[in-house]
Amino acid sequence: MPSQGTGGSDPQGAKPRAMTLKEVASSFVARATVLAICLPFWAMASLTTLVRFLQSPRTFFKYKSLEPAPKDPLPGLKHRFVEANGIRFHTVSTGKVVSNQLMLCVHGFPSMWAEWRNQMAAFRDDYEVVAFDMRGYGDTDKPKGVRNYAIDHLVDDIGSLIPALGYDKCVLVAHDWGAVAAWGVAYYYTNRIERLVVMAVPHPVSMNENLDLEQWAKFWYMFMFQAPLLPELFLTNNEGEQFDAIFKKLPPGCTPRIPQEEIDRLKRAFAQPGAATAAVNYYRALFANMFWIPKWKQQRRVTRRNGVLKVPTLCLYGDRDIAMGTKLLRGMDKYVEDVQVHVFKDCSHWIPEERPEEVNQLMRDFLAGKRIAGSLH
Template identity: 30%
Template sequence: MPLQFHLCIMDAAKRVVVRCVTVFLSLCISAVVIINLFYRRWKIGKDFFHVKTHVAPQVLLDPNLGIHNYIYLKNQGIKLHYIEKGDRDKPLMLLVHGFYESWFSWRHQLQEFSSDYWVVAVSLRGYGDSERPSKTSEYSLMKMVEDLREFTLALGKENCTFIGHDGGAVVGWTLVGKYPELFERFITCNASHPLVYRTHLRKSFKQMNKAWYVFFNQMPYLPELCLAVNDYEELSRFYSEGNKNAEIFTDEVMEAYKYYFSQKGALSVVVNFYRNIDFMSTLHIPKIKVPTLIIWGTEDTFLEKELAKLSALECEDVQLKYIDGAGHFVQQQEPVYMNKLIWEYLSITQ
């Protein structure tokens, strides 16, 4: 009993220290952000803090991208939106977007792979036209994992090829690790294994610096305001950083993202995942048994390149491919080359 009590005290002390450090970093970053916001308000004028609403651009309804549909997940109690393209009798390819995106981020892959696959791009809970719970606690990693598990089963296939980017791939690492029987292949784009990321964050000052947004997003209200001001300027900047292909994020494409994130509560959905992070989590993810392809844009402004190699160590059967010059949003910034890498991987893992 004394030893168990001692361990409980030590664990509680660690949690207090981690919480204090997290709050301190959040406050420091927020102070800089607030100063920057008011400087920009002074420079731009009174309309800076006016939050604009946007209407859906026609590109979101383009029939060439596929058919819009919904599934209600009984166990999870939530309705998810998805867009599908291709013959339902063909093998299933499931596409899962990141935390600052929507199904629309897979527009190039929906058209590319529908010749050989039934391609389904799902909108995570709260994103796009999926149901949007109001509570912060509804956006934890494990809720999203169980959403996608039930969603995959509901599509009626024995297994599928899972392709995820950013947060969608973070969910994917956990999902594929826990339920390998559901997946034939796992392809992840610029997203590290969550446990690898947590360990590396503690060791690397460079990654800590890149992860400023993780700590900033612990704050209430301010992150949403920061993303929305000056007609979603910060959101637009996220897409342009590390992007050498200026033609990808056209005004019409940006209008699609602005439309989705101008919906009531949509920006909180983005931030709430980070607010649910447990920096002392005891989450266990089994070694990835499913054949895995890691695709990594080398100019990622949010993640160190080293995370790709470290994540590969968590897989039994893995290939790692870099796309030189590509930024974080690799499937949108370099769709032709990325699609080529995916086709090559699909052909050798038949």
């Protein structure tokens, strides 16, 4: 990962070394522990998938048709491919504006660029709003291999895409996996980020400090995603009906607001060869990362992350997010110098699509330098 600032080589310049016997043994124990935890989740997902097959064997392996291509959710959008960090990214832009400012929007799992349609409509007069498909998603390149989806690559993708789009800096807006990467971008490409808006993901250190058994239980799907082939089949069988459940079966009190045509857009995208594997590889890389990186290097990275982030940050959260509990927000102000947090009542994980009007107003106030009422600061 590049150094904090505009990117570059590791400033500490430590030479790689082989792992010690103790580190190898520790890695083996960690792998065995993860495997033991994964097994019941694999069994549960396998049983669910088997039941689906028995219920509809004729359509089980039928994927959503690749035709016709869905229409853009907004008029006047410009699609183009941009090369950055060795990847060809599919980008969608609202077009240049007089202010010559960039708002770069980064989606999460299992979404695509169109997750940001409401923000693109709201901010297109003040910014060139660019949303893009992350590596492995949509029409962006899908490199093979789990290691190509490690967080280092995701951070460098975003950091490299900003100048590739013709800008020195941007307002970075991100959700879910996009937010995971965005925290890293704010640290390692600080000079390229004017302001940061993250949704559904707290600061990585405060999150780790607040992890408990209840939260690990919410991560059950991550353990299921470690299985070979099973997650891909789980997501794409019966023309991708799982996507309807993901976006429509929300916790009590939450209102689904994602149009069917946008869900169908995702079904179509995941029907592309290698698409489901690429998306799931984010989670496989997350788990495997602890085994690839020798302990000395891992510790240096954690230490640097523990520094106080100087980029003004707005964190938006849903109080009924079934994946990320609100307790993970505790202590975040220790690691971000200027952070404001707003938790939406009766809102699940899909914040920019469930609460678009409120999200847009909070973003507008934050970008204008106003304090968010009732926020953590």
